[in-house]
Amino acid sequence: MATIKVKQIRSRIGCPKAQKKTLDALGLRKINQVVEHEDNEAIRGMIKRVQHLVTIVE
Secondary structure (H helix, E strand, O other): OOEEEEEEOOOOOOOOHHHHHHHHHHOOOOOOOEEEEEOOHHHHHHHHHOOOOEEEEO
16 A cells, blocks of 8 residues: 655644644654655544645655
C-alpha cells in the first residue's frame, strides 16, 4: 500500500484540545517534524481535521 508523509508546519499553541490530540495520534510533536503513514481514509480524515497545521510532503 502507498505511504504518505505529513509535516507539521504551524504551532499547536492555542489550538483546541481535540486538534492537539489528533496531532499526537499522527505522531507530530514539533514544528517541521515529518512522519510517514499508510495512505488510508483514517489518516486522510485526521489530516483534514488539522489541515491548517500540517501539509503533505511529496
